[in-house]
Amino acid sequence: MTAIRCTHLNKTFTQGEQVIRGLDDVCIEIEEGSFVCLSGPSGSGKTTLLNAMGGLDQPDSGEILVGESRVDQLGKSALADMRLHSIGFVFQAFNLIPVLTARENIEFVMQIQGLPAAERKARAMAMLREVGLADHEDRLPSQLSGGQQQRVAVARAIVSNPTLVLADEPTANLDSASAIQLIELFRKLNRERGITFVIATHDTRVMAYCPRLIRMEDGRIISDELQSGIPGEPPAAAQ
């Protein structure tokens, strides 16, 4: 089964006189349950592509299929519902709602989904333990470090059991140990629950863990290759 299929995606931005090609004829197919890394220099279009896949921004032309849904054709509320129920997001810059505590931020998506309070709380606490922040549940984002905020965002992205996680620089603010811990958590969820991961990063520590590595430059895909020798796994496990 295909989790995501993008065909001939184009997106341009105009800034004053300048026309920037954010996406330039991008075609990708991502299988369900795969673990994909998008890499490339700053400004190469990684965020733009993730946003298009998540239905956050519409391409100028081309088709995007996520699961069964034509993301480029859905209305605002339908897109919101799709994001709510099937996609977990980690954003590059701003991730947490300032007036909610760490635990409430993790519960937020489950709360809009309408899950009962007890279940929400239990799952949020389990997730906080998983990202090593169990004793920070009542802190507001402003009382957490950048790395801690990032881990809360990751916890929120996966707590509601999405089928797809779109993560934009999830390890940007993390030290080496936390970064590896996080990426191993992603791999574990990927293997155990079959969640599809698409991670935009220029962190080589992250790339080393990705069975499939897609490189971008100036809005174009310049390489798309499978890697073997993923740490902690027998080479055969690579997809």
Next chain:
Amino acid sequence: MAATRLSASILLTLAWRNLWRNYRRTGIMLVAIVVGVWAMILFSALISGMVDEMVRGGLRTLPGEVQVHHPAYRDDPSVANSIDAPEGALLALLNQSPVTGWAARIRVPAMISSERDNRGVQLLGVDPAQEISLGFDPADVVQGRFLQGPDDNGLVIGRKLAEQLETELDKRVVIMSQDPDNNVAERGIRVVGIYRARLQSTEELNVYAGRATVQKLLGLGTRVSEIAITGDDFRAVGGWWRTIEQAAGPDLETLPWMQLDGYLESMMNLQTSYNVIIMVVIFLALSFGLVNTLVMAVFERVREIGLMMALGMRPGWIMYQILLESLILLVLGLVIGNLLALATILPMEDGIDISAVAAGLEMAGMGSTLYPTLELQHMLMSTAVVVVLGLLASLIPAWRASRYNPVQALART
């Protein structure tokens, strides 16, 4: 259903916490709403107090809230259109609740002459005890005395009339009117009392004589011009005047005060319009502050609004969240404003002395003391105005918040 309820609780949490994020701005807005609500209720209470006072004053001279007449009397208030004094079922009704006072009285046009001047007046043939039950205050007789019974031979006239006739206490004047056979009936009568009234026009117009004395002068037997009835609450008259009408029978005309005095009725009706206008005007001033507060609040939160949308919150819910924030602010302001109104207006209901400015107001039929009346209706009306208009004003910023593009909102720095 469950989903909607749980979502409402997260909206409430977000709205409440966001409200107190900038507690100074929220506090200022809250104070403005409280003062606005308080002012709305105070103004309505003052207007009601004034209007009630005018109506009550008007009903004391009318007098009564219900009157029974000969059907032709109101067109031609002559002695020919007289009626029998009340008896039987009607009399029984007059002497029981909710009626608290009544008078069977003669009221005919007459001419009064002193040796210096003469004037057209309204001659009232009354039983003084009955007049007092209808609201005539014997303390208003500032010189001499009020009548002592229906067969009193004296005359009580107004202060202004005494001035105009250049007469005074104990002098004799001549009263002249027509009897039922169109003959002139006249007699000399001694001025035994001079009264003051709230309105000069009353002092000029009404002269009081004993009922039996007037009946004898005009050859009326025991007949009268009208039966005036009060229940002491002009608002409640709708509840009982029909039973009086039935007892009086189809040959007599029974009318409540609203139909007897169109001016008083229109005063009453205008009161509600005044209140609504004042409330809306006060609210319009408030709404600029409210909209500004919300626009600022939304503008400061563009990124989190984008985040919530990106995470799957529907645009409509973003709108509800902003509206809820506004509603919480409005309801808090309403609760405090209403309590403040209760605390400050209730003590004023005993009356505020406005004699300093009363000379002008007397023209409008008011006394020199103002009795603000706090009514539940005002509080409900101000609540309705504030909630409905407040939410309408909040729609603009709320709608704008829901139209953000999540990516652009998130990228805002």
